[in-house]
Amino acid sequence: MKKRGMRRSNSKELLPSSIENLKTKLQEAMHNNPDFQIRDFEIGGQRVLVFYISIIVKKQQLNDNILAPLLKGDKQWTTQKLINALPLGNNVAQTKLNEVVDALVQGSVGIYIEKESELITYPIPDQEKRSVDKSDKESTVLGPQDAFTESLTTNLNMIRWRMNTGDLVTEKLLIGERVPTEIRLVYLKNLANKEDVQTMRQRLQDLVVDRIEDATPLTYYIEDSSTSIFPQFYQTELPSRFSYSLSMGRVGVLVDKSPTGIIAPTSLFSFFESTEDVFMRWNVGSFIRILRFFALIISAMLTPAYVAALTFHYEVIPTPLLTTLGASRAAVPFPPVFEALLLELLIELLREAGARLPTKVGQTIGIVGGIVIGQAAVAAGLTSNILIIVVAISALASFTAPSYLIGSTIRVIRFPLIILSGFLGLIGIMASICFLIIHLLKVTSLGRPYLLPIYPFVGKDFSKTFYRLPYYFNLKRSFSYKPQDMIRYPKKKARKMKDIDD
Template sequence: MFRGPKKNVTNTNEQQNKKEPDKVPIPPSQTEFLSKLKETIHSPADLVVKYISETVTITFLDFLIDGKTLNEQILPTLEKVINTSPKVIKESLLIAEVDLVAELNQGILEMLIGAVLIHVEGHSELVIAKISSYQSRGLSAPENESQVIGSQVGFNENIATNISLIRRYITNPNLCNEKFTVGKDTRTSLSVLYIDGIAAEEHVNTVRQRISDLDILDLLDSAVLSELIDDNSISMFPQFLLTERPDRFCDGLLSGKVGIVVNGSSMAILCPYSFIEFFQSREDQNLRWPIATFIRLLRFSAILISIFFTPIYVAALTFHYEVIPQPLLVPLSESRAIVPFPPIVEALVLELIIELLREAGARLPTKVGQTIGIVGGIVLGTAAVQAGITSNILIIIIALCALSSFTTPNYLMGNVIRILRFPVIILAGFWGFLGIMLAFCFIMIHLLRQSSLGAPYMAPIYPPRWKDWSDSFVRLPLPLIRRQSVNSRETHTIQNTNDSFAKEEKVIE
């Protein structure tokens, strides 16, 4: 669970006493060093202490280090070292990350993330050999963002693996990777990635500042970080994209966005992101443009159906019978003849049942969840009609709205579409079509006021950006689509071309 910053409940003297252990020097005595180390970390069961000789001791936490590197490189090297001193050991170890520290707390923090501490009797410095090795699952297909045509590899929980996947897609020397550590207790490492010359510098600086200003105790997932650094945490609409697809993440970086990869999370963050982009899928780029355009228009139509179809039914039966076509009046009256509830109660009850079935199917094991969803929907729907609780026509409408909500490619935005139906139904039950228009205006005003990393949330609709319409509601042929960013790729390419021409002219002269 996420916990915020600690409250100051201690006085100044107690705070000073708590800060003193952070600067404790390394005890030269081997016995004193081990005693102080065990006291500080409370003698955990996975603490391993090995005596290489009478003067050299190594300590590490089991399961956090690479045992092969320890046995094949560190231990044989330590046995061969004659003039034992921290500097000699550091120069003798053939490992990429080796360092010297003079503070006990700094050495402990390194050990907690997978380092071996090498202590030499009579010296007040520690050799830090970073050979961390974390257990992680292998690469697999993304579960929440499936597609038929395209890559079938998704991120996992190892940040090193995720960054390597990104670099396999983007072999560009301008791909920048900046490392941060967040959380006083968890010390979660994360990387901010962007392509220099394509991403806007103001967006990169904003991400840096918001991450640096975080003062929290723990960070366990990228979804928590996304809510902490977005523009408006109160809004239910997501302003940053969470994706588990490396191809979609790299496509965002190439479009000028800033990416964040969090260690321990299989979801990466892309920002800024507009409202329209949440309904676009990476598979749209892999399909022919007429098919991709049709599917996109179908998704946007599904949004309106999912949010407003049931409220229109409630408003029409409650206040506006005149808008119902004459041939439908008889079937509607016969279907609702034995229903004892008003349309608003009938609609809310069915919507709640659909949400209960959906939530139960998502939380149960896969095979059981599918069975519960199918059987529960059929049994409850049939029983509700036979018992006179609801009408056949409303069940068809509710089922259509539920199917429409599933067309949203992004899970977070799909949840928003599901929740929005309930207040709109309530407004339609009290004020009819006027309530629906009030809900629509409120939603549009809210969206127009939102921003994502300072960028307009409703772009390219508002402010109008006609060049971006080629890949918004429709997807034009790829040769007609130009990537747009604050620092345009076209300008960047022309500048590099001019520089190369200038160099050639100098060589010719």
């Protein structure tokens, strides 16, 4: 007869064993850790062993729900009687040492009754975790304000709360040879593309590493091209963004002890979408999204174009502006390319210093440092005031991207563009653009082209990528990612208007 609530192991047997022998094996397996507690009780003429790591279990629950019922009276215990008596679930029957140790380090309490063929572990972990708060990396004005935390249980709770459907699947995986980390593959079973789910599952299962530090390093292990500077999976701290992507048919990954969720597949243009766009009116959301794409071009090309024009192509500059540029650069002893690189490096230094210092000090350093150093550089004749404006506009444009990863990528790309424009002019800029396009055409995300919906061309998805339409025109999900169900809601019901009295 199968015992209630028990899962059996299938490898080398450890039990039955004498109490003394079991104590010795457990102490050796735990390397005589001072936090490892073993308590030996004699109850009703039989010995019962209770063992746990003291700093990671809930003491109150241990005393009230395990020790108190166990020590009550002179009852003769068996494993099955113990399971029925203790007011706890999730008990696991163990017969091998490595599984017992794995359970202990995850916050379980082990109980062994002498001469029984198995011992029982009860998970009662006492996990330190911060409360749900706003996201620092992805700030939004409209829409939900909560963000993921380092607790996987809390993160799954927020996703379940938003998507209260039985169609939501959360597959559990353990990755890490030395330090196993729990990872959840999250998707909607009847919506997500089966090929995408299988590809992500296979990449996670095939991963062999010592440990997973966070969701961000995990993406470097499983992404399509580890040598590309462009991120191929979207990383978010917002449960709203995560759940919205799942409802569009994509696949998500959550990692224990990480406040970041992974979304795949994704395209280059997904990094310029924000959950805030969904909560705005369609015309305002479209304007802001298009503005971000223009900001991308400005951030990458404005400074290189300035350097190329002043170095090789004076004829493209209007005469009144050329006179102003000449007067501004009259006292500058450096060529435009060196001048631009100097200021770009200065901006990056200020940005990095502001990010690493405490919040209030970092803001002061960024503002005061930029003003003081910029004015001093112009007064000393090291740079022109017009270039300071150009570099400042480029820096501001790079911060408009909702994703920190793509903003950092754009800032790095700007440096080789400036160098090539300083040596080859517009030819260098065009060569750089051609190289970037060729590279992006080769990049994929979970096997999907990175430049969707431009390449391959999917015109129906432009309204979901580059701009937005009213909700009654947005009846279908994205064709690019091939979800199982394309229809979001029927066309007739979308335009049907009802009075309050109907």
